[in-house]
Amino acid sequence: MGTHTRRRIDADERRARLAVRHRLAPSARASSAEEVAGSLVALHATDPASVFLAVAARLAGEQGEAGPVAGLERALYEDRTLTRMHGMRHTLFVFPTTLVPAVHASTTRDVAARERTMLLKDLRKGSEYDEAWLIETERQVLAELTARGEATGAELGRAVPRLRAQYLYGVGTRQEGPQSLSSRLLRVLGMEGRIARGRPLGAWTSSQFRWAPTPRQPDPSDEDAHAELVRQWLAACGPATEADLKWWTGWKVTDVRKALAAVGAEPVDLAEGTGHVLPDDLDPVGADPGPWAALLPGLDPTAMGWQYRDWYTDPAHKAALFDRSGNIGPTVWWNGRVVGGWAQRPDGEIAVRFLSGVGGAEARAAVGAEAARLRGWLGDVRVTPRFRTPLERELAGGPKGGTAA
Incomplete structure (x- = not known):
């Protein structure tokens, strides 16, 4: 009887998989925002600009040169093929809408239940409002949204005075102080899948969103939901360890x-x-996908795809590229490795700094071309990451060793 030998996958093969599956090599780039999101499973959306920058880096030809704005806004706000919602690790993502039931059942539903319990507890301790009052407030909010189609939190507060109610948050702690119900209740309703974030106020970089009612989709079973999310993630990010998956999902190791x-x-x-x-x-x-370069934004799903990152990021560069909470900033990639960082200066130029050897003139030319492509579609738009890292701050402030494109 033969002995089964476990397959070994080295870092070079992992980087080759990443180039194709994450749509980063020129030959693997996508034709739409939906293709990008489907390939990556989820796009980090805590910083609204990151979603657009992540898609733009992976679009082919004229799509990439023109940028992702029109196509991504159509997918999010008109066709609704993509959905912005809370998911893994209590974090805001953009998902393919077809994956929303699995994400909700496996991840968001439990977090939403805890958020509702905490809200009710705070209301009971810090106000005269009870659960019946909260349910009636929700009914009025949902009725107003259904009638309007979409509205901001401020517009809903004017139409539903209960939403402007205040309570004392953090009773008995150093954080004690008055807090408005509006943002917290809308957040809970969003996590429960009863409302969804629509178009932002202003430009695509804005984080002030309108809200819209959303049809409830039947949840799959817990087992099916967990399996579907893992199946999608392994297709995009495999091979990966249990620790990687536990970190990415926020699940218990038994799940x-x-x-x-x-x-x-x-x-x-x-x-x-x-x-x-x-x-x-x-x-x-x-x-072989061939040589490739990419300028990826802060919180990009490739850079944040695994807990263990030594196979694509030199640990010596962590202090420059990450903030104190572990959020990665804008990164420069060459053939599957993070080799530097970038930032947009006030005049719109893209400043790049290499932190390690990148293979000579070919690499520098390819990175320069990606910087020029990014500069071209951003035009007059200025983007500052929500979570700023030491290298990004330094490059954004002036030359100091960075090169501009």
Whole structure:
């Protein structure tokens, strides 16, 4: 009886997979925002600009040169093929709408239940309002939204005075102080899938969104939801470890293991230990994707895809590229490695700094071309990351060793 030898996948092969599956190599770029989101499973949306920058970096030809704004806004606000909602780790993402039921059932629903419980607890401690009052307030808000089609929180507050009610938050703590019900209740309703974020006020970089009613979709079973999300994620990010998946989803390790078993995930050897791939994903990757460069935004889903990042980011560069909470800033990539950072200066120029050797003139020319492409479609728009990192701050402020494109 033969001995089964576990497949080993090295860093070079992982970087080749990333180039194609994350739509970063020129030959693998996408034709639409929906293709990008589907390939990555989720786009980080805590910073609204990151969604657009992440899509733009992965669009082919004229699509990439023109930028992602029109296509992404159509997908989000007209066709509704993409949905902005809270998901893994209590974080705001943009998902393919077809994946929303699985995300809600596996992840968001439990977080929403905790948020509602905490809101009711705070109301009871810091006001005279009770659960019956809150339910009636919700009914009025949902009725107003249905009649209007969409509205901002301020517009809803004027139409539904209850939404402007205040309560004492953090009773008995150093954080004690008055807080308005509006933003917190709308957040809970959004996490419950009863309302959704619509168009922002102002430009695409704005974080002030209108709200709209959303039809409730039936949730799959917990087991099916966990399995579907893991299946999608492994297709995009496999191989990866249990620790990577636990970090990315925010699930308990028991839920991670059940989901991996449900999809029939195969163990493989990685430099950091045991990884997992889908059962039909054991074969080596195909043709070499060729050299590629990319300028990815802060919180990009590729840079934030794994907990263990040494195979694509030099640990020596962590202090420059990450903030104190672990959020990654804008990064420069060459052939599957983070080799530097970038920032937009007040005059619109894209400043780049390399933190490690990048293969000479070919790499620098390719990075320069990507910087010029980004500068071209941004035009007069100025983008400042919500979570600023040391290198981004330095580059945004002036030359100091950075090169402008």
